[in-house]
Amino acid sequence: MEDFLITTAKVLFIFGLNMGVFAPLLTWVERKQSALMQDRIGANRADILGFSMIGLFHPIADAIKMLAKEDFIPEGANKIMHTLSPIICVVPALLTFAVIPFGGEYVIGGKHIKLVIADLDVGLIFIFAISSLATYGTVIAGWSSNNNWSLLGSLRASAQMISYEVAMGFTLVGVFMVYGSLQLTQIGAAQESFFRWGIFLQPLGFFMFLACAIAENKRAPFDVAEGESEIIAGYFLEYSGLKFGMFYMAEFLEIVTISAMVTTLFFGAWHIPFISSALILSMLSFLNETLANIILMLIHISVFWVKVIFFIWFQMTIRWTLPRFRYDQIMKLGWKILLPLSLANILVTGIVILILQ
Amino acid sequence: MIVNRNITMTWWERIYLPEIFRGISVTSNHFFRNLIGFIPALLNKDKKRKIFTLYYPDEKVEFPPAYRGRPVLVVDENGTERCVACGLCEIVCPAKCIEIQPDETELEKERYPKSFSINMARCIFCGFCEEVCPKEAIVMSDECEIADLDRNKMFYKKDQLLISKNKLQKRLNYIKEIYGKWNY
Numbered sequence A: 001m002e003d004f005l006i007t008t009a010k011v012l013f014i015f016g017l018n019m020g021v022f023a024p025l026l027t028w029v030e031r032k033q034s035a036l037m038q039d040r041i042g043a044n045r046a047d048i049l050g051f052s053m054i055g056l057f058h059p060i061a062d063a064i065k066m067l068a069k070e071d072f073i074p075e076g077a078n079k080i081m082h083t084l085s086p087i088i089c090v091v092p093a094l095l096t097f098a099v100i101p102f103g104g105e106y107v108i109g110g111k112h113i114k115l116v117i118a119d120l121d122v123g124l125i126f127i128f129a130i131s132s133l134a135t136y137g138t139v140i141a142g143w144s145s146n147n148n149w150s151l152l153g154s155l156r157a158s159a160q161m162i163s164y165e166v167a168m169g170f171t172l173v174g175v176f177m178v179y180g181s182l183q184l185t186q187i188g189a190a191q192e193s194f195f196r197w198g199i200f201l202q203p204l205g206f207f208m209f210l211a212c213a214i215a216e217n218k219r220a221p222f223d224v225a226e227g228e229s230e231i232i233a234g235y236f237l238e239y240s241g242l243k244f245g246m247f248y249m250a251e252f253l254e255i256v257t258i259s260a261m262v263t264t265l266f267f268g269a270w271h272i273p274f275i276s277s278a279l280i281l282s283m284l285s286f287l288n289e290t291l292a293n294i295i296l297m298l299i300h301i302s303v304f305w306v307k308v309i310f311f312i313w314f315q316m317t318i319r320w321t322l323p324r325f326r327y328d329q330i331m332k333l334g335w336k337i338l339l340p341l342s343l344a345n346i347l348v349t350g351i352v353i354l355i356l357q
Numbered sequence B: 001m002i003v004n005r006n007i008t009m010t011w012w013e014r015i016y017l018p019e020i021f022r023g024i025s026v027t028s029n030h031f032f033r034n035l036i037g038f039i040p041a042l043l044n045k046d047k048k049r050k051i052f053t054l055y056y057p058d059e060k061v062e063f064p065p066a067y068r069g070r071p072v073l074v075v076d077e078n079g080t081e082r083c084v085a086c087g088l089c090e091i092v093c094p095a096k097c098i099e100i101q102p103d104e105t106e107l108e109k110e111r112y113p114k115s116f117s118i119n120m121a122r123c124i125f126c127g128f129c130e131e132v133c134p135k136e137a138i139v140m141s142d143e144c145e146i147a148d149l150d151r152n153k154m155f156y157k158k159d160q161l162l163i164s165k166n167k168l169q170k171r172l173n174y175i176k177e178i179y180g181k182w183n184y
């Protein structure tokens, strides 16, 4: 019963944070950040009783607008698939969070609590398995819309996502070779000391993973699947109202997921550089064990989310800095550069591990 | 289609990653500068933001004197318009939108426009009327918000055109400078 309550609390925390804070707020962040980067002001018109709160009410206005819109299904579309595909897009983005740890292990009231919803020993493989499902969402969305632009978009999306999935898988092989585990909690725990962070052990892996992950998410510079200027909006062209919003939500949730994964795998998960958990606990030794552990837990959770927020910012910056690649360039980058480089990365990592043994 | 633009890139540029960071440093430089520039403007309404964009209907730009807004008639210190109804502007106007009815007056200038109207729906803001006027009586003001839904309201009568000299001093100085070599 107690386990059930704890797990429910964790699920509610992750779900609430993602759907309640990140998904709506990121639409605002994206507008505001792009505006500031381009010397503009950005969204600021939605106001309640004259208070515009630097545009923070825009997500609410958007939500109301989307709810009030007509739910349009084009003629000749496959109704079931058309309705299903936004859901297939959103669910994997949320589901990957089940295995991402947002804190370490704490002893609270004599109970060991791990801050991860499902501590699978094949966590990384689970993430790959689930995130590949998002491809089906986009493919089905394009196909079921009965629209040529959508079909083109979904074709592009599927080709791109499948090619980058290969490279993404190989970039992470280096990571679990170094840490000797597929379990994300163990990978996180192994990065206790600053110089054991993934970015130092797998610098090439980090850049390649980030590139692949952004390509997986179909955001600029890899947004040919949407390509507003070429194929209007690609696979979600024929969607309106809440279903359209769900595609956006999936995109934003995936940003959060990618940031969380980068943090866990390469940036020391919940650890603070040079300050180990033991040090914090010894500083809090005047408190009893449970209280000290709770404070440590809160510190670690906030450190983790600060890192995640930094990477969200970084991804937004990339999105508003780089122009879109041409389609052949994307394929070339995926198959001719990232794939051989990631294989070479595995080879070098293997040799180094062999020498060090 | 792949267009060969004959761009030769160095090896450093071709590996692309450093160039990405250069681009990101430029954009994030703007981001942080504007982010910090916002704070004094939020705390104090009079402070200027670093961003050029204005909250348009609430904030307005001050135009430079060279700006050509709607043409207006200058009113002198003695309270009458400077115009002597010579009709030069009426003739030079390429849009044929000025209509003047001259009349005699006891004042020193002897002639004055009994009615003076400009059809702002047709005016093209060329500034020829201002340039041709021998008395500097018609000048381009800095007013540009003249749009209306009703065509008849775009027909500006004399009383709508009169604007006192003090308000137009900047433009008057400016036109003296640029047209001076012909007129004076």
Ligand code: SF4
Residues within 6 Å of the ligand: B082, B083, B084, B085, B086, B087, B088, B089, B090, B100, B129, B132, B133, B134, B135, B136, B137, B138
């Ligand atoms: S040119 Fe000048 S003085 Fe002559 S009618 Fe026009 S405004 Fe009056």
Ligand code: SF4
Residues within 6 Å of the ligand: B071, B089, B092, B093, B094, B095, B096, B097, B098, B118, B122, B123, B124, B125, B126, B127, B128, B129, B130
């Ligand atoms: S600005 Fe040009 S178009 Fe307008 S009234 Fe003067 S001469 Fe005519």
